Amino acid sequence: MYDGGKIITGIIIGLVLLAFPIWYTHGTAPPRPEVKLPVKEKQCVQPKAYMKTNHMQLLDLWRDSTVRAAKRIYISDDGRKYDMSLQNTCMSADCHAKKTEFCDQCHNYTGVVPYCWDCHIEPKEPKEKSEEKH
Amino acid sequence: MGVNRRKFLKIAGISTLGVVAKPAADALAVEWLDKRLGGFTIPETLLHLFHRPTGFTPGEALTAKRWAMVVNVKNCPEGCKACREVCHKVHNVPDIENPRHEIKWIWHGEYKHVFPGQKHEHIEEALKKIPFVVLCNHCQNPACVRVCPTKATFKRKHDGIVLMDMHRCIGCRFCMAACPFGARSFNWIIPWPRERAGTMPRFRKDKEPPNPEFPTRVKGVVEKCNFCAERLAKGQIPACVETCREVTKKKGMKPALVFGDLEAPDSEVRQLLRSHYTLRRKPELGTNPNVYYIV
Amino acid sequence: MFEKAFLGRRKYWIWLAILGGIIGVGFIMWLWQFRVGLGITGMSRDVSWGFYIGQFTYLVGVAAAGVMVVLPYYLHHFKAFGRITILAEFMAVGAVSMCLLFILVDLGNPVRMLNMVLHPTPNSVLFWDMIVLNVYLFLNIFIGWTVLSAERKSAPPPRWIKPFIYISIPWAISIHTVTAYLYAGLPGRHFWLTAVMAPRFLSSAFCAGPALLILLCLIVRKTTRFDPGKEQIRTLGSIVTYALILNVFLFVCELFTVFYSQIPGHMDHFHYLFFGHEGHGNLISLMWLAFALMTGAIILLVIPACRRNEEILTVACVMTVIGTWIDKGFGLVVGGFVPNPMHEYTEYWPTVPEALISLAVWATGFLIISVLYKVATSVKEEVRA
Numbered sequence: 094m095y096d097g098g099k100i101i102t103g104i105i106i107g108l109v110l111l112a113f114p115i116w117y118t119h120g121t122a123p124p125r126p127e128v129k130l131p132v133k134e135k136q137c138v139q140p141k142a143y144m145k146t147n148h149m150q151l152l153d154l155w156r157d158s159t160v161r162a163a164k165r166i167y168i169s170d171d172g173r174k175y176d177m178s179l180q181n182t183c184m185s186a187d188c189h190a191k192k193t194e195f196c197d198q199c200h201n202y203t204g205v206v207p208y209c210w211d212c213h214i215e216p217k218e219p220k221e222k223s224e225e226k227h
Numbered sequence: 228m229g230v231n232r233r234k235f236l237k238i239a240g241i242s243t244l245g246v247v248a249k250p251a252a253d254a255l256a257v258e259w260l261d262k263r264l265g266g267f268t269i270p271e272t273l274l275h276l277f278h279r280p281t282g283f284t285p286g287e288a289l290t291a292k293r294w295a296m297v298v299n300v301k302n303c304p305e306g307c308k309a310c311r312e313v314c315h316k317v318h319n320v321p322d323i324e325n326p327r328h329e330i331k332w333i334w335h336g337e338y339k340h341v342f343p344g345q346k347h348e349h350i351e352e353a354l355k356k357i358p359f360v361v362l363c364n365h366c367q368n369p370a371c372v373r374v375c376p377t378k379a380t381f382k383r384k385h386d387g388i389v390l391m392d393m394h395r396c397i398g399c400r401f402c403m404a405a406c407p408f409g410a411r412s413f414n415w416i417i418p419w420p421r422e423r424a425g426t427m428p429r430f431r432k433d434k435e436p437p438n439p440e441f442p443t444r445v446k447g448v449v450e451k452c453n454f455c456a457e458r459l460a461k462g463q464i465p466a467c468v469e470t471c472r473e474v475t476k477k478k479g480m481k482p483a484l485v486f487g488d489l490e491a492p493d494s495e496v497r498q499l500l501r502s503h504y505t506l507r508r509k510p511e512l513g514t515n516p517n518v519y520y521i522v
Numbered sequence: 523m524f525e526k527a528f529l530g531r532r533k534y535w536i537w538l539a540i541l542g543g544i545i546g547v548g549f550i551m552w553l554w555q556f557r558v559g560l561g562i563t564g565m566s567r568d569v570s571w572g573f574y575i576g577q578f579t580y581l582v583g584v585a586a587a588g589v590m591v592v593l594p595y596y597l598h599h600f601k602a603f604g605r606i607t608i609l610a611e612f613m614a615v616g617a618v619s620m621c622l623l624f625i626l627v628d629l630g631n632p633v634r635m636l637n638m639v640l641h642p643t644p645n646s647v648l649f650w651d652m653i654v655l656n657v658y659l660f661l662n663i664f665i666g667w668t669v670l671s672a673e674r675k676s677a678p679p680p681r682w683i684k685p686f687i688y689i690s691i692p693w694a695i696s697i698h699t700v701t702a703y704l705y706a707g708l709p710g711r712h713f714w715l716t717a718v719m720a721p722r723f724l725s726s727a728f729c730a731g732p733a734l735l736i737l738l739c740l741i742v743r744k745t746t747r748f749d750p751g752k753e754q755i756r757t758l759g760s761i762v763t764y765a766l767i768l769n770v771f772l773f774v775c776e777l778f779t780v781f782y783s784q785i786p787g788h789m790d791h792f793h794y795l796f797f798g799h800e801g802h803g804n805l806i807s808l809m810w811l812a813f814a815l816m817t818g819a820i821i822l823l824v825i826p827a828c829r830r831n832e833e834i835l836t837v838a839c840v841m842t843v844i845g846t847w848i849d850k851g852f853g854l855v856v857g858g859f860v861p862n863p864m865h866e867y868t869e870y871w872p873t874v875p876e877a878l879i880s881l882a883v884w885a886t887g888f889l890i891i892s893v894l895y896k897v898a899t900s901v902k903e904e905v906r907a
Contacts, residue, residue: 147278154278160392162266163383164282165460177282181440212393212419212442270641327566327868336864343865344787370709376648377637397637398560398630401648403570407710407863413570413630415561446559447630509863512709 126198133187138169152179152209180213190216261384268378287462291488293367293387294454295517296468297499298360301353302475302483308335309474310360310467310484314452317466319437319444321418330412332452333362333467341508341520354522360484362467363410363452364508364516365389371402371411380449387517388454398447407512411451419443489517523671526900527893533745537892541885548882551875552627560630563876568868569859571628573852573880578624580730580851581887582701583723585617585658587731589694590761596687602753606739608673608898609750611666613735614694616891618659623883647703654697661690666894674901698723705858713791713858716779722772723850729765730846732758733839738891740836746899748906752832759835763823766842770816794867795857802867805856808848815845 109116137144139151155177158164167175176182189195192215200207264272284290314333315322323329335358339346342359369389372382379396382389403411419437437443441457444450455465463469464486471484487494496519499505505519530538555562565572591610594600626632643649665686672679699720705711706719736758739750780788793799795809819841828834856870872880 150275150278154275155282156394157267157271157275158282160390160394161271161381162282163284163288163385163456163460164266165288166285167282176285180442208445211445214437214439214443216439268641274640327568328561329567331567340864340866343863374646374648374708376643376646376652377634377641378643379637395634395637395641396631397634399625399628399648400570400630401646401704404705404711404858405708409568409862409864412567414559415565415567416559445631446561449630509710514709 123202126202128198129191129194131188131190136173137188138167138173138175138182140170149207152183155179179209180215184216186216191218192216193218266384285460285462289459289462289464291386291494292490293488293517294365294459295487295489295496295519296362296454296465297485297496297505297519297521299481299483299485299499299503299521300357300359301522302481303358303360304475304478304480304483307474309470311335313466313470317438317441317458318453319419319441320450321443323416323418328415330414330418330450332412332450333360335359336361338522342506344509344511345506359520360467361408361410362518363389363454364408364514364518365452365454367515367517368513370405370407370512370514374401374405376401383456386459388456389451390453390456391448391450393442393444393448393450396448398449400449402449407509407514408516411449413449414444414446417446523667523674523897523901526897529900530896534892534896538889541889541892544885545882545889548879548885551878552882555627555875555879556632560628562873564871564873565876566868566870568862568866569856569870571855571859572870573872573876574624574628576851576855577880577883578621578628579701579723579854580847581617581620581624582655582698583727583846583850584731584734585614585621586694586698586724586727587735588614588662589691590728590732590765591735591758592687592694593691594757597691600757602751602757606735606750606754608666608670609739609742609895610735611662611669612894612898613731613738613891614662615659615666615894616887617731618655618662618697619890620883620887621655622659623886624880627879627883647700647707651697651700651704654693654700658690658693658697661686661693665690666898670898670901673905676905695724698727705854710863711858712785712787714854716776718772718775722769722776725765725769725772726846726850727765729762729769729842730850732761732765733842733846736762736835736839737843738895740832742895742899746903748899748902755832755835756830759823759829759838762839762842763820763829766816766820766823769846770813770820790861790865791857794860795853799861799867802860802869804869804871805853809853812845812848812853815841816849819845 139147144151155167156179158167159177165177167177169175183189184192192210196215267275311333314320318332320330320332338350338354338357338359341361365388367387369380369382371380372389375381376399377395377397379392380389380402381392398413400413403413455463455467458465465484468482468484468486472482475482485495485499487496489496491497499521500519503521505521507516507519510516563572563574588610591603591607595603595607626635629635638649638652665683668683669679702720702723705714706716708714736755739755739758743749777792780792790799794802795805797803798806819838822828822834822838822841828838859868860870861867
């Protein structure tokens with residue numbers, strides 16, 4: 094192999110650079126996200142495990158069903174009925190009323206930025222209550 | 228002769244069968260497919276393959292075969308803009324000062340602009356001043372739907388409403404070029420500024436926070452009147468019609484906006500259409516608008 | 523073969539650096555547009571397509587024009603064009619790339635672009651335009667590269683490339699026809715609602731494209747040791763002449779129908795473009811300039827002695843390129859939107875950021891053309907040596 098030494102050195106340097114996030118943050122892992130679950134409502138539309146892994150597909154289905162097929166009522170696997178709405182059901186006062194304490198926790202931890210709230214309005218969180226107008 | 232007649236009948240029978248069978252089979256196939264897909268397209272069905280749609284239309288929803296509106300322009304109280312205000316408020320339509328970037332779902336136009344082909348010098352004096360309520364015509368044969376490359380705008384099969392899926396719109400603005408009524412608006416600037424959505428656009432007049440029950444929009448999507456599909460689902464008539472009814476009732480007038488099922492012979496719209504001479508905007512283009520005007 | 527692109531003289535690198543600089547400025551402007559929205563352009567609720575889509579339309583024509591070289595060579599065995607088919611094909615590559623980029627910068631939501639593939643919609647002409655443009659881009663890169671590789675080895679092009687070449691000929695026609703159909707099928711836009719739209723597009727393409735190709739050939743002759751050839755340029759000149767005359771003729775046909783029928787909806791757009799309407803008339807001087815340039819070019823081109831004189835031909839080609847550029851890159855799109863369907867007049871003029879972004883797209887296209895031409899001419903020089 095021509096210039097074998099140079100190539101191998103190059104590969105090694107490249108690998109080290111690629112691994113930057115690993116060795117740079119080693120030992121300084123941020124705290125695990127802490128999700129505050131709703132107090133009043135004990136049960137989500139589907140079991141917790143399913144929601145954890147599949148809430149995005151579920152929301153995607155919800156939005157296509159309501160927007161495109163005019164089907165706005167969702168029946169969960171155990172027969173409960175829900176209005177398919179991120180703003181008015183998921184984030185209603187009794188459920189995930191605080192985006193910062195629920196959605197943002199994991200999303201920030203994993204570094205995903207869903208664009209749901211570019212349009213959909215998250216509920217006002219109490220600290221801004223004094224500013225509310227009529 | 229007998230043979231000839233038999234032959235003739237045979238041929239006639241087969242050809243009739245052919246003529247009838249083909250569309251019938253098509254219709255059946257389409258209906259069958261529609262049922263299987265539950266209002267979705269094939270790609271959408273594939274996307275949700277493992278999360279089978281289990282939803283249904285709410286029971287209290289108002290339904291119709293073909294929603295339509297009648298605008299009785301002379302019942303429009305002078306200076307009244309209630310329909311526009313309420314529509315833009317419930318749907319979070321931003322109030323943008325620059326007319327170039329304006330978003331309009333429903334607005335008031337002059338006769339000469341609403342019916343440009345019908346204007347002439349000696350038009351009835353009253354018509355010159357009356358504001359004509361203009362909104363999306365929810366055409367039966369919508370050009371905007373035909374041109375959309377992503378099906379972001381589509382016509383609901385069951386009630387004829389032409390809707391926008393603002394999650395899907397890529398912002399090519401082909402629909403704006405296709406719409407012969409100027410009913411579509413593009414979000415040229417960030418309509419509702421968010422913390423991380425970049426800079427706050429100048430030219431904003433909104434003082435009030437958005438209606439929390441309805442989403443806002445992002446920049447770069449096209450939007451338009453949705454015939455209050457979200458209200459119909461809750462059993463309410465469109466906001467503009469409801470408000471118009473209230474306002475005109477207070478003044479002891481008949482409503483200027485009437486909403487109903489065009490396919491139901493005894494609906495309010497059908498009664499009005501039966502008893503009045505009505506106009507539609509640019510009927511010669513064949514888009515078949517579902518908004519009628521009594522002048 | 524691509525390594526030839528990296529072995530250039532100083533001037534070549536300076537040229538690429540200039541293009542790179544323009545691209546850089548435009549890219550920054552595009553990032554701004556991406557952040558705050560298309561409101562930074564001159565487009566508005568009424569004129570919802572502008573300079574970007576105009577450039578796109580014009581460049582589809584330039585791209586389609588490659589067929590004017592490929593067709594005589596492969597179908598009529600006009601041997602002389604064998605020398606420059608590669609130049610025509612690589613020009614088409616640059617032009618189609620610009621088209622796609624112009625669509626990209628025009629989108630309100632470019633990140634959702636793939637929705638067009640995810641939700642294919644055959645009833646939308648834009649869907650078909652996406653297909654024909656991308657396939658045409660692929661065809662030209664593929665054919666050009668294969669034929670050039672063969673030439674480098676002093677071998678005839680492989681037999682299997684022939685079907686691709688034959689497909690590319692109707693395909694070139696299709697890209698411009700489909701692009702014309704974007705406009706020609708819209709109810710309520712009377713300016714575009716005309717059956718001669720596609721023929722007009724093709725005729726303007728077949729004059730603008732070869733005219734640009736002549737100019738590129740002359741630049742290639744000046745800057746490299748490869749001479750595209752006198753006969754080639756002369757034949758291209760004849761093609762420009764016929765196509766330009768046809769283009770103006772079709773425009774006159776349009777004028778006749780519009781003004782003899784006296785239908786207001788159809789006349790209003792022409793009135794606005796050429797005479798203005800109640801103080802609105804941003805494009806009047808540009809439109810007259812366009813037709814003056816095209817008419818002037820016809821006069822120069824129809825006189826055989828002038829056409830054969832390469833200097834005069836150059837002038838005529840520049841006039842053709844600018845004239846058709848104004849007509850199609852500006853008048854066609856803006857004219858269709860003013861007045862709007864409600865008969866309101868809203869003016870349009872591109873803003874500085876919009877112009878810089880457009881310039882950057884043009885620079886990108888010329889960068890692609892420059893690099894590909896560098897490869898092509900180096901190979902040609904090498905083969906000859």
